[in-house]
Amino acid sequence: xxxxxxxxxxxxxxxxxxxxxxxxxxxxxxxxxxEHLEGGERxxxxxxxxxxxxxxxxxxxxxxxxxxxxxxxxxASGSRSAALGGNTTFIPFAAQAKGExxxxxxxxxxxxxxxxxxxxxxxxxxxxxxxxQALENLPKAFERGIPSFKVFMTYAIRIDDRAFLDVLATAxxxxxxxxxxxxxxxxxxxxxxxxxxxxxxxxxxHAPSRPAAAEAEAIRRAIALAEFLDAPxxxxxxxxxxxxxxxxxxxxxxxxxxxxxxxxxxxxTADDLDRPGMEGAKFICSPPVRDAxxxxxxxxxxxxxxFDLISSDHAPYRAxxxxxxxxGADAPFPKIANGMPGIAARxxxxxxEGVMAGRLSLQRFVQITSSEAARIHGLQGRKGTLAIGAxxxxxxxxxxxxxxxxxxxxGDAMDYTPFEGLRVxxxxxxxxxxxxxVVKDGAVTAPQGHGEFxxxxxxxxxxxxxxxxxxxxxDRMFGADIAPKLP
Ligand code: URP
Ligand code: ZN
Ligand code: ZN
Numbered sequence: 001x002x003x004x005x006x007x008x009x010x011x012x013x014x015x016x017x018x019x020x021x022x023x024x025x026x027x028x029x030x031x032x033x034x035e036h037l038e039g040g041e042r043x044x045x046x047x048x049x050x051x052x053x054x055x056x057x058x059x060x061x062x063x064x065x066x067x068x069x070x071x072x073x074x075x076a077s078g079s080r081s082a083a084l085g086g087n088t089t090f091i092p093f094a095a096q097a098k099g100e101x102x103x104x105x106x107x108x109x110x111x112x113x114x115x116x117x118x119x120x121x122x123x124x125x126x127x128x129x130x131x132x133q134a135l136e137n138l139p140k141a142f143e144r145g146i147p148s149f150k151v152f153m154t155y156a157i158r159i160d161d162r163a164f165l166d167v168l169a170t171a172x173x174x175x176x177x178x179x180x181x182x183x184x185x186x187x188x189x190x191x192x193x194x195x196x197x198x199x200x201x202x203x204x205x206h207a208p209s210r211p212a213a214a215e216a217e218a219i220r221r222a223i224a225l226a227e228f229l230d231a232p233x234x235x236x237x238x239x240x241x242x243x244x245x246x247x248x249x250x251x252x253x254x255x256x257x258x259x260x261x262x263x264x265x266x267x268x269t270a271d272d273l274d275r276p277g278m279e280g281a282k283f284i285c286s287p288p289v290r291d292a293x294x295x296x297x298x299x300x301x302x303x304x305x306x307f308d309l310i311s312s313d314h315a316p317y318r319a320x321x322x323x324x325x326x327x328g329a330d331a332p333f334p335k336i337a338n339g340m341p342g343i344a345a346r347x348x349x350x351x352x353e354g355v356m357a358g359r360l361s362l363q364r365f366v367q368i369t370s371s372e373a374a375r376i377h378g379l380q381g382r383k384g385t386l387a388i389g390a391x392x393x394x395x396x397x398x399x400x401x402x403x404x405x406x407x408x409x410x411g412d413a414m415d416y417t418p419f420e421g422l423r424v425x426x427x428x429x430x431x432x433x434x435x436x437x438v439v440k441d442g443a444v445t446a447p448q449g450h451g452e453f454x455x456x457x458x459x460x461x462x463x464x465x466x467x468x469x470x471x472x473x474x475d476r477m478f479g480a481d482i483a484p485k486l487p
Pocket of ligand 3: 058059060313314315
């Protein structure tokens with residue numbers, strides 16, 4: 001066969017196997033995986049690992065926050081940064097503005113990404129104003145290949161439990177997926193108010209202002225609502241052992257539940273919020289970073305499979321008046337933008353402290369950074385694998401490279417990285433999207449707009465039995481048949 005490119009001599013890893021083979025690429029797809037392939041441009045991957053490119057399924061790009069602040073990264077800088085960190089696909093959020101129809105939101109965000117992104121992209125829709133018109137319009141998102149709807153249980157954009165049920169039911173009926181930021185708003189509000197009234201407004205008080213109990217209660221409530229409808233649900237950025245245990249227990253019951261944690265909950269602690277002056281503001285994100293014991297337990301859940309994914313939750317706000325300090329250089333913590341960057345650091349950190357440190361097999365690394373994201377977010381077969389016919393989205397990792405993470409390696413529009421100074425082993429030295437090299441040796445080599453929109457389907461739930469939605473069974477409801485149906 002006449003290949004365009006052959007990636008030769010590398011050690012390949014997929015979600016299930018690690019083996020030596022060459023990859024033959026033709027027309028942007030993997031055309032052959034075999035020994036001794038010849039033809040086309042030759043990329044020498046000997047001594048390196050060739051993995052499916054990362055899929056970043058939780059990131060905020062060119063997005064207004066709940067408080068109306070625009071992220072520092074747009075689809076140009078955000079996708080470049082993602083690519084530099086070994087990602088080939090990302091799925092940022094499209095956030096509904098007040099009064100907007102979901103299709104209008106999706107149009108607005110598509111215009112921000114199209115012709116700009118370097119890597120392939122899709123969006124999750126954030127639903128925050130579920131008027132009757134918005135609810136009626138919501139299923140149109142499926143027709144556009146956007147089957148994932150995220151809701152918040154806190155912030156100004158929160159929705160109530162009734163609206164949450166409508167989103168869960170709509171997602172289920174269309175074969176899609178609801179996602180949730182789960183923290184108990186009332187509990188947070190109460191704690192923040194008490195701290196503020198006592199004059200505790202420094203960044204370090206962000207941590208106690210959002211206790212584990214707030215996350216645990218909201219995760220349990222979210223799961224209860226999803227199980228009531230037997231609807232699929234993805235719990236984003238789980239940061240507590242209590243939250244992880246609630247997820248694990250629900251899955252054991254058969255719930256159609258997915259979840260993730262993020263590197264910040266594994267690598268940072270509340271001590272970082274207590275750095276001198278206002279440095280701690282750089283580490284304000286929600287849920288907050290917690291303590292070393294929590295991080296250890298979250299690693300445990302990641303290895304055991306409680307979490308399907310590790311996502312960056314890249315939410316970039318610069319440490320200046322455009323971002324963290326939009327409300328003043330010494331703003332009280334509730335007025336400091338929530339979120340931190342991490343889209344470029346996610347994979348190197350997990351490769352180093354996971355694979356190189358012996359905590360994660362290469363297969364598990366591929367699962368939590370790529371293949372499971374493809375399975376959950378409807379990209380299976382095309383992304384997250386090295387199978388024949390899949391897009392040739394590859395990250396070539398050199399395990400011999402050692403680096404100290406620093407801002408200039410991140411390639412984003414930020415003025416800090418929360419992971420500055422972290423020593424990592426292993427680096428994605430070459431990254432390819434559909435057979436085109438987009439990153440080589442720390443430089444972005446593809447033009448803006450190389451990335452394509454990816455229409456997606458809903459999650460693969462073949463292996464998830466579901467909880468049965470017994471209370472919604474017509475025979476227990478005097479014949480009333482109101483439960484949402486799986487398509
Ligand atoms: O603090 C965070 N995580 N900001 C981004 C928005 C969100 O909650 O994911
Ligand atoms: Zn969130
Ligand atoms: Zn987020």
